[in-house]
Amino acid sequence: MKNYHLSKHSSFYAIGLSYKKADAEVRGKFSLDVPKIDAITLDAKKEGAEGLMAISTCNRTELFGFAQHPFQLIQLLCKHTKGTVEEFQEVAYVYKNHDAFNHLFHVGTGLDSQILGDFEIISQIKQSFYRSKKHGMSNPFLERLCNSVIQASKRIKNETELSSGAxxxxxxxxxxxxxxIPDISEKNILxxxxxxxxxxxxxxxxxxTDNSHITLINRTKEKAEAVAGKFQLVVKDYGDLQTEIRKSDILVVATGAQLPTISKAVxxxxxxxxxxxxxVPKNVHDDVMELDNVTLVHLDQLSQITDETLANRKAYIPKAHAIIDEVKTEFIKWLETRKFAPVINALKEKLMMMKEEELDFHSKKLTNxxxxxxxxxxxxxxxxxxxxxxxxxxxxxxxxxxxxALIQKVFQLEIDSK
Structure with missing residues (x-):
């Protein structure tokens, strides 16, 4: 089994882009659905990578993995998305080793979210690790790192109010x-x-909103019915979309499609x-803005809305950082232990060999x-x-x-490179 400490030959990288520098259109080009995540993971496996995990949400797309150079991961991402290397480099970030896992801690605990303390991301990280493991692309390092991030996230939720309020x-x-919208309870929402x-x-x-005029439509009607049943709302067929839009005052589009599903034509x-x-990618075509009666607002504009809840959350950032530092220190200790475990084991074997030779010698020499x-x-x-x-x-x-190096030299230890 390979020893997954951060070796001199292969480093751990985080490469990606987020809402901070990339707008929704650029993020859309690099967004990954589940089949694409699986394809990237299997591709990395074929190339002999030691471990890889891909995360894609409406706010970010990131790859975490082992490589000799981060460009290997960047090429992998661009190969499986609509984005180019040039577009990526304009808005991207690349973190290595300590900075890379530090970044994952900040992402997974809501400190790097578009809206501070939004913890949606932690379930994405769990899913990403599950997919990585399923394809045989996880390793003890990735597993321990993800578990540490999940642990930090739980503690921040329990010990601070970083995610308090809606x-x-x-x-x-x-x-x-x-x-x-005035008189919201009277409006039709689709x-x-x-x-x-x-x-x-x-x-x-x-x-x-105290509104009973909410209608749900989904390509798969069963999914819409499952959600509607919970809140006792109306469900319509996908074929009724145009008719329902005609009746609506507000249309909320939240599909997972890779191309726009709503345009001027409907x-x-x-x-x-x-x-x-x-x-993300955008599901409403910009041509709807040609219609005088339509107002279009995208996710990125919404996330700029701040309120008292958000202001209150900022007070808990130092406490969240302290929790991350505690959990991260434990992770680094574990990492260091893994680093020297093979040498300590080899030393133990060498001493045991010396012991066997000495006992054998004395058992032949001494009568009692x-x-x-x-x-x-x-x-x-x-x-x-x-x-x-x-x-x-x-x-x-x-x-x-x-x-x-000194221990290996003094005791003439041979360490299995695997």
């Missing part, structure tokens, strides 16, 4: 509707798409229509030689010696690589 993209969209953001938006609409009403596009007692004493001494070395290597001021 502030998420789904809530921001409802807040926008409440601020913009929700097209029942993915995660769609479901959350639906829940917020029911909770905050809108035939003359009354004012507010369209909220909560999808007590093999059992000699075994016991010498094994205890070996245990103490190896523990002494291990404790030395754990000290923060010690240069681990130099110490490991």
């Amino acid at each position: 502030t998420s993209v789904a809530f921001a969209s409802v807040k926008y509707i409440l601020n913009t 929700l097209f798409g029942t993915g995660k953001i769609g479901r959350n938006t639906c829940e917020n609409l029911v909770k905050h 809108i035939h009403s003359k009354k004012p229509l507010l369209i909220l596009d909560l999808s 030689f007590n093999q059992e007692q000699a075994e016991l004493v010498s094994e205890r001494i070996i245990q103490k010696i190896t523990k002494q070395f291990a404790n030395h290597l754990k000290k923060p001021e010690v240069d681990t690589d130099d110490s490991l």
Whole structure:
């Protein structure tokens, strides 16, 4: 089994782009659905990569994995998306080793979310790791890292109020509707798409608008019925989309489609229509803005809405950082231990060999030689010696690589490179 510490030959990288520098259109070019994530993972496996995990949400697309150079991961992403290397490099970030797993901690705990403290991302990380493992592209390092990020996320939720109050993209969209549309309880709302953001938006609409005129449409009617049943809402067939748009005052689009599903061609009403596009890639074609009665608002505009809830959350950022540092310190300790474990094991084997030779020599030489007692004493001494070395290597001021090289040289240890 390979030793997955951060070796000199292969480094751990995070490459990606997010809402911070890439707008929805650019993010759309690099977005990954499940089949694409599977294809990237299997491609990396074929190329002999040691481990890879892909994350794609409406806010970001990122690859975390081992490579000799980050360009290998960048090429992999561009090969499986509509984006080019040049477009990627304009908005991208690349993190290596410590900075790479530090980035995953910040993403997974909501500190890097478009809306601070939005914890939707942690379930995406769990899903990404599951897919990676399913294809045999996880390893002990990735598994331990993801579990540490999940642990930090749970602690921040439990020990701080970073995610208190309803502030998420789904809530921001409802807040926008409440601020913009008068007499909301009288308006007809159509929700097209029942993915995660769609479901959350639906829940917020029911909770905050006191509106009984909400209709759901999804390509797969069963999914819409499952959501509607929970809130006792009306479900219509996909074929009724144009008719329902004609009746609507507000259209919320939250499908997972890779191409626009709503365009000028399907809108035939003359009354004012507010369209909220909560999808990446964009699911509403820009040509709808040619219609005088239509107002189009996208996810990126909604996420700029701030309120007191969000301001209150900022106070908990230092506490969240402290929790991340604690969990990360444990992870780094584990990583260092993995780094020197092969040398300590080889040292132990070498000392055991010396012990066997000595006991064999003395058992032949001494008449009343007590093999059992000699075994016991010498094994205890070996245990103490190896523990002494291990404790030395754990000290923060010690240069681990130099110490490991010295131990190998002094005891002439042969370490299996695997």
